[in-house]
Amino acid sequence: MSAPLARLRFNDLLREALAALISRPARSILTCLGTVLGVGTLVAILGLTSTAQSQISARFDALAATTVTIDDRHKTHPIFTPEAAQRVTTQINGVKAAGYYWPISGAPQMRARPTDPPVSRVELLASSPGLFNAIGAELASGTFYNDYHDSQQLPVALIGSIAAQRLDLPDMALRPSILINNRPYVVIGLIDQVEKLPELLNAVLIPPGTASARFEPPKTDGANAARMLISTRPGAAQQVALEAPWAISPQDLTQMAVAAPPDPRTLRESVDADLAGLLLTLAAICLFIGAVGIANTTLVAVMERVPEIGLRRSLGASRAHIFAQIVTESSLLGALGGLIGTTLGILAILAVSITQGWTPVLDPALALAAPVIGLLVGTIAGIQPSRQASRIQPTEALRR
Amino acid sequence: MTTPVISLREVSVTYPGPPPVHALVGANVAILPGEYVTVVGPSGSGKSTFLNIVGLLDEPTSGTYELNGSDTSTLTEKERTGLRGHDIGFVFQSFHLLNYRSAVENVELALLYNSTDPSRRTELALSALHQVGLDHRVNSLPNQLSGGERQRVAIARAIVGNPSVVLCDEPTGNLDSRTAKDVLDILRDLHQQGLTIIVITHDPGVAAQGRRTLRITDGHLREESA
Numbered sequence: 001m002s003a004p005l006a007r008l009r010f011n012d013l014l015r016e017a018l019a020a021l022i023s024r025p026a027r028s029i030l031t032c033l034g035t036v037l038g039v040g041t042l043v044a045i046l047g048l049t050s051t052a053q054s055q056i057s058a059r060f061d062a063l064a065a066t067t068v069t070i071d072d073r074h075k076t077h078p079i080f081t082p083e084a085a086q087r088v089t090t091q092i093n094g095v096k097a098a099g100y101y102w103p104i105s106g107a108p109q110m111r112a113r114p115t116d117p118p119v120s121r122v123e124l125l126a127s128s129p130g131l132f133n134a135i136g137a138e139l140a141s142g143t144f145y146n147d148y149h150d151s152q153q154l155p156v157a158l159i160g161s162i163a164a165q166r167l168d169l170p171d172m173a174l175r176p177s178i179l180i181n182n183r184p185y186v187v188i189g190l191i192d193q194v195e196k197l198p199e200l201l202n203a204v205l206i207p208p209g210t211a212s213a214r215f216e217p218p219k220t221d222g223a224n225a226a227r228m229l230i231s232t233r234p235g236a237a238q239q240v241a242l243e244a245p246w247a248i249s250p251q252d253l254t255q256m257a258v259a260a261p262p263d264p265r266t267l268r269e270s271v272d273a274d275l276a277g278l279l280l281t282l283a284a285i286c287l288f289i290g291a292v293g294i295a296n297t298t299l300v301a302v303m304e305r306v307p308e309i310g311l312r313r314s315l316g317a318s319r320a321h322i323f324a325q326i327v328t329e330s331s332l333l334g335a336l337g338g339l340i341g342t343t344l345g346i347l348a349i350l351a352v353s354i355t356q357g358w359t360p361v362l363d364p365a366l367a368l369a370a371p372v373i374g375l376l377v378g379t380i381a382g383i384q385p386s387r388q389a390s391r392i393q394p395t396e397a398l399r400r
Numbered sequence: 401m402t403t404p405v406i407s408l409r410e411v412s413v414t415y416p417g418p419p420p421v422h423a424l425v426g427a428n429v430a431i432l433p434g435e436y437v438t439v440v441g442p443s444g445s446g447k448s449t450f451l452n453i454v455g456l457l458d459e460p461t462s463g464t465y466e467l468n469g470s471d472t473s474t475l476t477e478k479e480r481t482g483l484r485g486h487d488i489g490f491v492f493q494s495f496h497l498l499n500y501r502s503a504v505e506n507v508e509l510a511l512l513y514n515s516t517d518p519s520r521r522t523e524l525a526l527s528a529l530h531q532v533g534l535d536h537r538v539n540s541l542p543n544q545l546s547g548g549e550r551q552r553v554a555i556a557r558a559i560v561g562n563p564s565v566v567l568c569d570e571p572t573g574n575l576d577s578r579t580a581k582d583v584l585d586i587l588r589d590l591h592q593q594g595l596t597i598i599v600i601t602h603d604p605g606v607a608a609q610g611r612r613t614l615r616i617t618d619g620h621l622r623e624e625s626a
Binding site: 316 | 477481482496501
């Protein structure tokens with residue numbers, strides 16, 4: 001015989017589940033509290049991590065990101081030469097300028113006049129002409145020295161604005177000289193601004209050729225080692241760092257220490273990765289507790305609702321209908337908890353961002369996915385209680 | 401010859417023990433459309449088992465049960481459930497109304513699982529409530545209703561799906577004598593409108609309402625001579 005099969009429309013299922021939840025508001029709210037906490041923690045952690053990361057990359061110094069430095073670790077002869085700097089500048093894509101410098105050791109005495117006492121707090125650096133471009137140096141007056149001064153080992157010098165004050169250098173209009181170890185150097189320019197290497201403002205700079213002829217060569221390591229500074233176009237630093245040693249001196253690769261700025265991407269990823277992992281574990285635990293909470297209260301609710309379930313069975317609800325209703329209820333609770341949790345998580349991100357003066361950053365996909373996570377948690381948590389509910393015998397249930 | 405609404409042939413129900421309980425032994429009965437039958441017997445005699453069998457809530461261990469001339473023993477659980485929602489209305493001693501639903505919503509619940517057009521549910525429920533004389537309480541919650549009114553809501557719920565038979569399990573058991581009479585009057589009215597009604601009771605006063613009385617003693621069902 002063809003019996004009319006029991007049917008339950010999806011709309012009706014939703015309405016029944018919602019009505020059951022609304023009829024016990026306090027219990028419903030308590031039930032989804034676990035999911036609220038779990039999803040909220042998840043969203044807050046992911047949001048705060050991405051916010052902090054973007055904060056770091058925003059602060060990430062654009063100048064530092066376009067600077068590659070190479071230290072000379074030579075064993076026999078200095079590696080940096082005018083030709084090497086030339087090759088780096090002209091042969092590598094993405095290089096804007098390159099220059100090298102080293103501090104001249106042996107504590108040279110510097111003074112502006114023969115009668116002045118030597119000034120000790122001013123540094124003497126050998127600096128290739130290309131360095132001025134690489135560090136974005138600007139002159140208050142005069143001119144930079146160039147390759148000619150360098151190759152001819154001419155006694156010329158540039159002076160930083162702070163060094164000029166400390167040496168009490170006469171006005172540049174007077175074409176002053178300074179005495180270094182009692183030998184005169186014509187000061188042909190006064191540097192008053194640099195983008196990089198601000199310590200240059202407190203230094204006297206002479207061409208490397210001049211320095212090599214008159215002072216000890218650069219030391220092989222430590223503070224007095226020669227250093228090449230390469231200014232690159234944005235984004236090129238990583239690649240330039242790979243290629244520059246080959247351009248400088250392919251046979252001396254092991255004698256150079258290259259320092260590239262950290263890749264912004266790896267930086268972003270490494271920031272707080274450990275901490276975020278820990279916190280995510282915490283969020284997962286919260287979600288698990290939320291699931292257990294939903295499962296537990298749903299089970300208790302099922303036990304309390306045995307007569308109702310029996311009634312529904314007597315009215316023609318099949319086991320599947322009972323299962324569907326209970327699991328829908330717990331799914332809805334999970335989704336509700338997920339929604340509230342997402343909201344709270346986003347509010348937490350906003351609160352932290354506002355107090356820290358940060359720009360809040362959150363992947364919109366996460367904000368959309370989080371309630372779904374709550375829904376899944378609710379669904380999974382509801383399966384066991386729903387199975388139990390669907391097994392309730394109407395004959396037993398209606399006897400109460 | 402009219403097909404009986406309910407036809408039991410040698411129906412036995414044994415609950416596995418230990419010790420096994422023979423709740424119903426070789427029951428034979430045919431109930432015709434429009435009959436008002438009362439089933440009486442002391443508690444533990446097998447009345448509830450009879451109700452469960454007739455209401456398709458339980459299956460006989462042996463024997464055949466035909467509902468509207470069709471054998472129910474071959475049906476799957478799902479089909480029996482569908483048939484239950486379609487052809488049988490239940491009225492319980494303790495009403496079994498949902499406390500957080502209004503009277504009309506409680507009645508509509510009976511139309512939820514039996515493929516009734518959703519847009520007609522309210523209309524049908526209101527009409528059923530009208531039949532039991534509760535037009536003025538359709539939006540009341542069960543806890544705002546008296547016991548008699550609650551049972552009338554339950555009766556409305558039992559008849560709203562236009563079932564073949566209404567099974568009442570001690571319908572007046574939780575009511576005082578005055579409201580019990582109201583409920584019995586309604587059942588009598590419904591019977592006069594042609595509904596098939598089976599009332600299970602241990603109350604002789606209630607039993608006297610029926611045009612035909614079946615007595616169950618220790619699982620044995622027999623016709624009570626009028």
